[in-house]
Amino acid sequence: MQREELSSQNQKYDFEFLSGEENTYSFQTRNEFVYEVLFRPTPYLFGDTSLYANFVYELIIRVARNNSSKQSPPFDPLVAPTIAEIFTDFYIKAPLTIAIYICDSSDNRQFVRQAKFNRWFEYFDKDDFTKLDDVIRDSEGNRYPVSLILKYNNPHRKAIFLAFLELIEGYNHEK
Amino acid sequence: METNQKPLTPEERQANIDRFIKRWKEERAKADAEFEARVNSPAYQEMLKELRKKNAARGIVIPEPKV
Numbered sequence: 001m002q003r004e005e006l007s008s009q010n011q012k013y014d015f016e017f018l019s020g021e022e023n024t025y026s027f028q029t030r031n032e033f034v035y036e037v038l039f040r041p042t043p044y045l046f047g048d049t050s051l052y053a054n055f056v057y058e059l060i061i062r063v064a065r066n067n068s069s070k071q072s073p074p075f076d077p078l079v080a081p082t083i084a085e086i087f088t089d090f091y092i093k094a095p096l097t098i099a100i101y102i103c104d105s106s107d108n109r110q111f112v113r114q115a116k117f118n119r120w121f122e123y124f125d126k127d128d129f130t131k132l133d134d135v136i137r138d139s140e141g142n143r144y145p146v147s148l149i150l151k152y153n154n155p156h157r158k159a160i161f162l163a164f165l166e167l168i169e170g171y172n173h174e175k
Numbered sequence: 176m177e178t179n180q181k182p183l184t185p186e187e188r189q190a191n192i193d194r195f196i197k198r199w200k201e202e203r204a205k206a207d208a209e210f211e212a213r214v215n216s217p218a219y220q221e222m223l224k225e226l227r228k229k230n231a232a233r234g235i236v237i238p239e240p241k242v
Contacts, residue, residue: 006225011235013230013235014226014229014230014233014235015219015226016222016225016226018222021207025227026219026222027226028222028223028226028227028230028237029237030235030236030237030238032237032238032240034214034223040206042199042202044194044195044198045195058199064210064214065214065240067238067241078235096229102199134194136192136195137192138193138196139189139190139193142196144196165216167188167191167192167195168192
């Protein structure tokens with residue numbers, strides 16, 4: 001039984017990289033959900049003229065289609081390893097990528113999204129990737145959990161994390 | 176790390192955060208508007224069909240969407 005579970009964990013869905021400026025990957029599941037993983041250019045995170053502007057992408061993971069009768073995707077052990085594989089594939093294409101994952105707060109489920117993303121991140125190669133988590137607060141008091149993910153061997157890793165912390169902590173610590 | 180830049184005031188920092196969130200929402204809304212047309216296109220449906228075939232070849236059976 002344990003061996004079956006392990007085998008299932010190592011299995012992944014086939015995915016397709018679509019052309020386009022949003023760097024979209026698509027895959028579908030046995031539960032009849034179609035997922036998309038996007039790396040949307042986000043040059044404005046540190047400012048459009050920042051040294052890092054061309055390397056910043058927002059990581060978006062979304063259900064593109066629900067062909068099932070269920071309202072939300074049930075647990076599927078193949079989804080997390082597939083997302084991790086897609087992530088690795090994109091970093092092979094663009095190793096200096098700075099990915100930011102922002103949890104939408106419009107429906108007050110931002111912390112549920114954060115927990116789910118953290119579970120998915122468990123499948124990422126920890127020797128390869130490093131993640132910094134924090135929360136951005138806007139002036140209306142909305143809180144957005146965010147994660148910044150880089151290759152561990154990014155030569156600008158420390159400077160990027162510092163710039164990110166300065167960007168978000170400056171405000172948070174004053175509140 | 177030392178920089179030559181003058182430290183931002185709390186108000187300036189907050190303005191930066193607000194500008195970022197505002198633009199993030201605008202970009203997201205713009206992209207979402209194009210999303211429906213893209214996933215409903217014949218090319219997208221064909222791509223999904225090919226993916227189902229590839230998965231099936233590895234023993235992962237994905238049901239055909241019900242029309």
